[in-house]
Amino acid sequence: MTPLPSPQQLRYLVSLADLGHFGRAAAACAVTQSTLSAGIIALERHLDAAVLERGPGKRPVFTPLGLELVARARVALAALAAVAETAAAARDPLSGPLRLGVIPTIGPFLLPHLMPALRQGFPRLQLWLREGLTQDLAEELLAGRLDLLLLALPVALPEVETLRIAEDPFVVALPAGHRLAEQAAVSMEALGGERLLLLEDGHCLRDHALAACGLPGAGGEGFAATSLHTLVQMVSGGLGVTLLPRLAVAGGVLNGASLVLRPLEVPQGRGLGLAWRARSPRAAEFRGLAPAVAAAIAAAGPGKAPREAPEAGLSVDKLATAP
Numbered sequence: 532m533t534p535l536p537s538p539q540q541l542r543y544l545v546s547l548a549d550l551g552h553f554g555r556a557a558a559a560c561a562v563t564q565s566t567l568s569a570g571i572i573a574l575e576r577h578l579d580a581a582v583l584e585r586g587p588g589k590r591p592v593f594t595p596l597g598l599e600l601v602a603r604a605r606v607a608l609a610a611l612a613a614v615a616e617t618a619a620a621a622r623d624p625l626s627g628p629l630r631l632g633v634i635p636t637i638g639p640f641l642l643p644h645l646m647p648a649l650r651q652g653f654p655r656l657q658l659w660l661r662e663g664l665t666q667d668l669a670e671e672l673l674a675g676r677l678d679l680l681l682l683a684l685p686v687a688l689p690e691v692e693t694l695r696i697a698e699d700p701f702v703v704a705l706p707a708g709h710r711l712a713e714q715a716a717v718s719m720e721a722l723g724g725e726r727l728l729l730l731e732d733g734h735c736l737r738d739h740a741l742a743a744c745g746l747p748g749a750g751g752e753g754f755a756a757t758s759l760h761t762l763v764q765m766v767s768g769g770l771g772v773t774l775l776p777r778l779a780v781a782g783g784v785l786n787g788a789s790l791v792l793r794p795l796e797v798p799q800g801r802g803l804g805l806a807w808r809a810r811s812p813r814a815a816e817f818r819g820l821a822p823a824v825a826a827a828i829a830a831a832g833p834g835k836a837p838r839e840a841p842e843a844g845l846s847v848d849k850l851a852t853a854p
Contacts, residue, residue, distance in 0.1 A: 538611055540574040541604040543567050544582065547591055548601040549674075609675045613812050625816050626655035632668035632677045633660060636736045636759055637803065640782025641681070645827040652823050665735045672808060679817055681824065683735050683776075684802035692814065693806045696821050697828040700800035701743055701774040704766050705791045711772070712791040719744055719797065726771035728762055731755040736801070740774045743799035763788045776801060781832035803828055 539560075546556040547567070557567040575582050582597035593601065633642065642660070649656060661668065661677060669688045671677040684695050703717045711717050711725070722744060730737045732755070756762035759779050766773050767788040775784065777800075780792065805824065807817050 534577060536574055536577055538608065540570050540577070541608055543570040544574060544597075544601055544604050545608065547571065548593065548598075551590060553589075553591065605674060609808075612675055625653045625819060628657045628659060628678075630659045630661065630676065630678045632671060632680045632682075633662050634665055634668065634682050634735065635662055636730075636734065636776065636779060637681060637683065638662050640779050640784065641827060641831050643782075644831045645824060648823055648827045648830075653820075664733045666733065669806075672806070675808075678807065678811075678813065679820075680806040682804065682806055683739060684804045686735060686806075688806060690809050691806050692809045692811075693804050694818060694821055695802045695804040696825040697803040698800055699776045699778045699803050699828075700798055701740070701795060702777055702780060703793045703795060704763065704773050704775045704785075705793065706766055706769045706772070707789045707791060709772070709791060711793065714793060716796040717793045719795070722772065728765050728771040728773040729755055730759070730762060731757055736776065739801040743774060743795075759784050763790065766790055774799075778803070778828070778831055 542560055543556065543562075546559045547553065550556045550559060553564050553568060557564040560567060562570075571582060578600075580596055580600075581594050582600060584592040584594055586592065638660075646658070649658060661671065663671070665680075665682055665686055665688075668677060668680050668682070669691060672680055673690060680691075683699070684693060686693070703711070703722070705712050711721055714721070727740070727744065729740055736759075737755075756765055759775065762773055763775070763784055765771065767790055774795075775792075785792075805817055805821055807814060811817070
């Protein structure tokens with residue numbers, strides 16, 4: 532029977548690949564640097580293969596075989612974790628640690644509603660949060676460092692299962708006094724002649740806004756914002772117009788800005804949903820969590836008319852009933 536490497540050796544290997552530094556990898560594994568180094572050497576002897584290139588540099592450089600072993604080690608560790616997760620889920624569903632990743636165009640506006648609801652509904656759940664862009668969170672999910680994602684849909688993620696739980700319509704944000712503010716609703720044709728301001732590449736909201744406008748993947752070059760709050764200030768300064776999700780508007784992203792909001796003539800938006808690793812042993816738990824998340828989204832108000840910002844010139848009722 533072929534001798535197998537230990538889970539601890541595989542953890543050392545993956546941590547070293549992720550962090551690229553012996554000291555930081557050792558700290559992440561809660562061992563000394565000498566212990567981690569000895570573990571890597573023992574793994575190489577165990578496999579009778581070189582995992583790292585030996586040279587004068589202090590930064591670890593993996594051999595081609597080492598890189599392949601890192602990928603296989605991730606799969607093996609995820610499988611081992613799934614064994615423990617399956618047992619834990621059967622004993623006490625929706626309890627213990629849950630590492631949740633949230634994208635920045637959802638988190639600040641939903642978490643004030645979601646966190647209290649989860650504490651009340653699932654008191655034994657220990658929630659850890661990580662905010663980041665969709666692709667970065669997906670990598671964390673597949674690496675086993677996150678359990679569940681709360682993100683905007685549609686999104687193409689391999690080896691990930693998604694569950695759509697709510698809709699988040701777009702509204703048009705215009706500078707005060709803009710010509711389109713005179714219209715009850717704004718058509719895509721009218722938007723076509725405007726400078727459309729967007730978030731930077733990497734934000735899924737950028738892709739969803741471009742899709743809503745029927746644009747292939749470009750628009751607003753030179754005028755990209757790093758956050759929705761920056762985007763709002765750019766519109767308020769007269770640099771252009773944008774599409775905002777109602778979840779963010781209801782969550783106060785317009786506070787202090789002088790903007791006019793109008794609905795789209797043909798409603799467009801993004802979906803909100805959960806995502807987890809395909810074949811995750813906790814999939815049933817995550818589906819059971821979905822109604823609580825959906826209720827928090829409803830409480831946050833994305834399906835309702837957004838609250839009026841100062842000097843916005845548009846009341847809640849007007850936006851809700853505009854044709």
